[in-house]
Amino acid sequence: MVASAPTLGWVRPALQSAGTAFVENVFDRDQIKRFSVALKCADQRERTTYGEEFLRDIGQLGYVSDFLGIGPEAVELLNTPQLHDLLAGVFGEEIRLYAAQGIILGPGEGRNVFPRCWHADMFQIAEAIADPTFVFAVNFLVLLDDVTRENGATAVLPGTHRTGALETYDEAQMSERAIEATGPAGSVCLIEGGTWHAAGFNSSNRPRPVLKLMFTRRWIRPQIDYCADQPADLLDRLTPAARRLLYAGS
DSSP states (O other): OOOOGGGGTTHHHHHHHHSEEEEOOSSOHHHHHHHHHHHHHHHHHHHHHHOHHHHHHTTOTTEEOOSGGGOHHHHHHHHOHHHHHHHHHHHTTOOEEEEEEEEEEOTTOBTTSTTOOOBOTTHHHHHHOSOTTOOOEEEEEEESSOBOTTBTOOEEOTTGGGTOSOSOOOHHHHHHHOEEOOBOTTOEEEEETTOOEEOOBBOSSSOEEEEEEEEEOTTSOOSSOTTTTOOHHHHHTSOHHHHHHTTOOO
């Protein structure tokens, strides 16, 4: 059963208090299969184009930054009504896509292996906002496989969106305090822009794929202009609500 908008009233309060929330069944299994295949193909294209050694040296091995270039599956994701229900529950209508990418955490990769470490995605903006309960940005991690501790579930430090800089960077203490975003494929882990988090370590024998979409208030300038240099037919395939996320159209 996919959650509907009236059942999502708890999400914004959870982000305000804990800086994180976890919502299951946002995408169905058939969608997830298509997204996963498309991401793996896009990752292979980047490895072929740039070479694995170069990508590893710059800390981009397993990262696919051309989100819309993944294929029609990116359009399908942005058009999904359940995604918009979730966004409306968090932001209302004041939303834009700040940045998006695919991330594949390979076996033997993860926390404390370059470039993955504890971080808050928009730490500087969070520090400048006087009200720590104001949700200005949220990282949506779309799980493309069942995620467990073994395959590197993202660890989140709840409440750190209210504290700014961490009191300690001791790995043992942070790991003890963290909660792990484990759950079934099709779920979305939401992480507020000032909340500290890090990938886990993938000790399994399979890659762990996710799609990461950072949504913000519209007054924050996006990291990527997703309307520039896109074929017109791509924008035409987006619903009006999805086009607004890219700042294309009213």
